[in-house]
Amino acid sequence: MRLSQSLIPTLKETPSDAQITSHRLMLRAGMIRQTASGIYAWLPTGHRVLSKIAQIVREEQDAAGAQEMLMPTIQSADLWRESGRYDAYGKEMLRITDRHERELLYGPTNEEMITVLVRDSIKSYRDLPQLPYHIQWKFRDEVRPRFGVLRGREFLMKDAYSFDVDYAAALIVYKKMMLAYMRTFQRLGITAIPMRADTGQIGGDLSHEFHVLAPTGESGVFYDAAFETGNALAETEIESFYEQMTTIYAATDEKHDTVLWDKIPDERRREGRGIEVGQIFYIGKKYSESMNFAMTGADGQKFFPEMGCYGIGISRLVGAIIEARHDDAGIIWPDAVAPFKAAILNLRQGDAATDGICETLHARLGADGLYDDRDERAGAKFADADLMGHPWQIIVGPRGAAKGQVELKRRATGERSELSVQDALAQVLG
RNA sequence: CGGAGCGUAGCUCAGCUUGGUAGAGCGCUAGCUUUGGGAGCUAGAAGCCGGAGGUUCGAAUCCUCUCGCUCCGACCA
Missing domain, CATH: 3.30.930.10 (Bira Bifunctional Protein; Domain 2)
Structure with missing residues (x-):
């Protein structure tokens, strides 16, 4: 969505x-x-x-x-x-x-x-x-x-x-x-x-x-x-x-x-x-x-x-x-009842690299993904994602996008890691 | 059902005491700049001041009634 x-x-x-x-x-x-x-x-x-x-x-x-x-x-x-x-x-x-x-x-x-x-x-x-x-x-x-x-x-x-x-x-x-x-x-x-x-x-x-x-x-x-x-x-x-x-x-x-x-x-x-x-x-x-x-x-x-x-x-x-x-x-949703498994945060809406990665993620996650494609600043997207409590946040910024990397954040623990798009998807969907 | 409050812009609230015809911040719209933790500037739009009566030259403001909502208590998946 x-x-x-x-x-x-x-x-x-x-x-x-x-x-x-x-x-x-x-x-x-x-x-x-x-x-x-x-x-x-x-x-x-x-x-x-x-x-x-x-x-x-x-x-x-x-x-x-x-x-x-x-x-x-x-x-x-x-x-x-x-x-x-x-x-x-x-x-x-x-x-x-x-x-x-x-x-x-x-x-x-x-x-x-x-x-x-x-x-x-x-x-x-x-x-x-x-x-x-x-x-x-x-x-x-x-x-x-x-x-x-x-x-x-x-x-x-x-x-x-x-x-x-x-x-x-x-x-x-x-x-x-x-x-x-x-x-x-x-x-x-x-x-x-x-x-x-x-x-x-x-x-x-x-x-x-x-x-x-x-x-x-x-x-x-x-x-x-x-x-x-x-x-x-x-x-x-x-x-x-x-x-x-x-x-x-x-x-x-x-x-x-x-x-x-x-x-x-x-x-x-x-x-x-x-x-x-x-x-x-x-x-x-x-x-x-x-x-x-x-x-x-x-x-x-x-x-x-x-x-x-x-x-x-x-x-x-x-x-x-x-x-x-x-x-x-x-909110910190348990995985089983979260409205979405993951939020996709596009930190640079309109940037070809971040847009492209986000679209891929969005397509792969299907109904389990909420794509924050609003023309908002990073801070607003982080704040809303934390508020809504999605178990995972896939953060797509221009720096990582250039290397084909995204950042995966676990809401419950705050743990973050830099991963390839595929690895991030594997973790979220696995 | 007892007690206490609150209804003013989408949201949070100021204005009410001492009546003079409506404000702020955020949000929204447009533009420019910005862009990794709720940006900046400029220009805008937006409210029958919950509703109805009354007092008054004049009511968001005072009075009466009414509707709605919240909190404390009693009650309860």
């Missing part, structure tokens, strides 16, 4: 309504624009990141055996009256009336809808287990939206729902999902820690929240340093993985247990802030019972399926990753 023809409006100054780092950087890097309180438009680079995160989440969900589908954003109030949550949910739910005075709502979550869809679609306990998911926009009319996409009213979420014949089977899915989540966050280039959590509105009695460590996080977190090493992930046998994840201490301040905490050796105790990027719940029969999802089991007895639900805040992750990975100059 050519920067001169892109809708990537970078800002030199910080818009006054952005207080926290990720929000400021997302606005300055031209990723998003606010269109109403807690509601954002995703401009091309922001949208690319969002899509890349969604794709990684999708791949890991699929690998865990979940099936992707898509439910609507608008739901009928009647659906929620069945579960009794229409009145219980309160003002956070955005209620809408259509032209026929029918009551609708913009879905804040999908337990009711999926329960009805599965209930009306499967015929026998032999059709269980089911594990559908979708990636869809949600709306929760937060009293106080803030922190940019970290607490918006409209947000993109992956939500999966499990239906099983009994508790044992439901628990296996719960464990699988925990593993899938840890793999997902690892692929996204961040450290997330599973912490025992309350179940809140959703209901049920077993739940973990996944927190990304960042100084600006909304929750206080306490954890054992063992989580920092990432060793647990090497363990892929599900039972021992789950055993490790749930025995090594980690809790948000709400669930903090000082007795257990005191048993951890001093040097392994870690206290910090976390951003919640996902949560998994075992919810049992709350919805299957309230929505009359009963089936006949192998023993001829009626039973209600055991459910679980599993969410990942995809739009929130964009902000969370930035909170965890930035410096004074801007």
Whole structure:
């Protein structure tokens, strides 16, 4: 993509309504624009990141055996009256009336809808287990939206729902999902820690929240340093993985247990802030019972399926990753989610040698390259590239161009090296 | 929902106390010079001062109402 023809409006100054780092950087890097309180438009680079995160989440969900589908954003109030949550949910739910005075709502979550869809679609306990998911926009009319996409009213979420014949089977899915989540966050280039959590509105009695460590996080977190090493992930046998994840201490301040905490050796105790990027719940029969999802089991007895639900805040992750990975100059994207692998910086626009090399690079990098072909000075290009946080910068200046050389800069480390065009491409693409 | 603020040019903001008809820096347009970390000079364009009422000879400025946004708290993927 050519920067001169892109809708990537970078800002030199910080818009006054952005207080926290990720929000400021997302606005300055031209990723998003606010269109109403807690509601954002995703401009091309922001949208690319969002899509890349969604794709990684999708791949890991699929690998865990979940099936992707898509439910609507608008739901009928009647659906929620069945579960009794229409009145219980309160003002956070955005209620809408259509032209026929029918009551609708913009879905804040999908337990009711999926329960009805599965209930009306499967015929026998032999059709269980089911594990559908979708990636869809949600709306929760937060009293106080803030922190940019970290607490918006409209947000993109992956939500999966499990239906099983009994508790044992439901628990296996719960464990699988925990593993899938840890793999997902690892692929996204961040450290997330599973912490025992309350179940809140959703209901049920077993739940973990996944927190990304960042100084600006909304929750206080306490954890054992063992989580920092990432060793647990090497363990892929599900039972021992789950055993490790749930025995090594980690809790948000709400669930903090000082007795257990005191048993951890001093040097392994870690206290910090976390951003919640996902949560998994075992919810049992709350919805299957309230929505009359009963089936006949192998023993001829009626039973209600055991459910679980599993969410990942995809739009929130964009902000969370930035909170965890930035410096004074801007964003430092993990390779896996960067909007572009590399920026091509033409330091002398209009110079035959630099133009030629840049065009070659641009052609070879394809969609992974952002060619800064603007008629700007070097300093402006460096500053914008650092701000946007591309993992690599290929700097093409007149001096090097004369020798057929370019400079390759790694954003995360600041390392630079002079290379031939081919070697630079090999490093970026390799 | 309680408390506190803010809406003036694309962005950051000054002007408001003490009413006299709109400013700066950056950005934008054109030209020249410059060219490896956000250049210099010259010339320009650009604002119904969030909206509606009111007071006044006269309102960005004072008063009332309203809409929007932000921050602190309670709540929360």
